[in-house]
Amino acid sequence: MSMKPHLLLLHGALGSKSQFDALIPLLNTQYHTHSFDFSGHGADCYDNELSMELFCEDILRYMEKNQISECTLFGYSMGGYAALNFVGKHPERVNRIMTLGTKWAWSPDAAAREAAMLDPEIMMAKVPAFAEMLDKRHNGQGWKKLVYRTRELMHRLGESGEYDPGFLHSIQIPVLICVGSLDKMVSLEESDYVSKQIPNGNFKILDSTPHPLEKVDMHILAEEIKAFSNFYNK
Numbered sequence: 001m002s003m004k005p006h007l008l009l010l011h012g013a014l015g016s017k018s019q020f021d022a023l024i025p026l027l028n029t030q031y032h033t034h035s036f037d038f039s040g041h042g043a044d045c046y047d048n049e050l051s052m053e054l055f056c057e058d059i060l061r062y063m064e065k066n067q068i069s070e071c072t073l074f075g076y077s078m079g080g081y082a083a084l085n086f087v088g089k090h091p092e093r094v095n096r097i098m099t100l101g102t103k104w105a106w107s108p109d110a111a112a113r114e115a116a117m118l119d120p121e122i123m124m125a126k127v128p129a130f131a132e133m134l135d136k137r138h139n140g141q142g143w144k145k146l147v148y149r150t151r152e153l154m155h156r157l158g159e160s161g162e163y164d165p166g167f168l169h170s171i172q173i174p175v176l177i178c179v180g181s182l183d184k185m186v187s188l189e190e191s192d193y194v195s196k197q198i199p200n201g202n203f204k205i206l207d208s209t210p211h212p213l214e215k216v217d218m219h220i221l222a223e224e225i226k227a228f229s230n231f232y233n234k
Helices: 052-065 078-089 108-116 120-126 128-137 143-160 165-170 188-197 218-232
Strands: 006-010 032-035 071-076 094-100 175-180 201-206
Touching (some): 006 052, 052 078, 078 094, 094 218, 108 143, 165 188
Parallel strands (some): 006 071, 175 201
């Protein structure tokens, strides 16, 4: 019987599991690698309010369905935020977490800036290629509904504020917070701050790496994920 550990990849806002198609083969020699669509994303037909609580339920549901008792979580962007929420609720189900490009510093003003870009009509006019990609990616509830509900989610995150240090101090597993040196959406400062609040947290800057996952070098990302896991398996 294979002893490879389970690795669960969590996509970001407006993303889907298909974004990991090029990454998964690079990781399968070391892991049983998994990905799925969060509720309302990709092919999923969920047609209601989005929340971090819902995304945590999605993670647990996937693990239960696939009989995964414990796993490593890799969260890209919003997926990283969901990963830390999940370990807070189910610490026994996660052995380590790595995130990339996750926004941690939420406030009403920050949420308003992020949400201002999420208008389907404006997106179709200003970034038609991106809107077309979203239309193809999200054939469940549809990309326009997803954009509106993601905007609502961001406003709620802004109202609730960033993570409480007490919560971050309670996370006992290894956590690696990564941000690309070319990321224009997430600051180095907020990422470094969060890593320092976690007892076994670390911070790393990935050189020449922007925010959009489609522009991240998957070979480099795969090696970073494997190196993170190998370091804590010594």
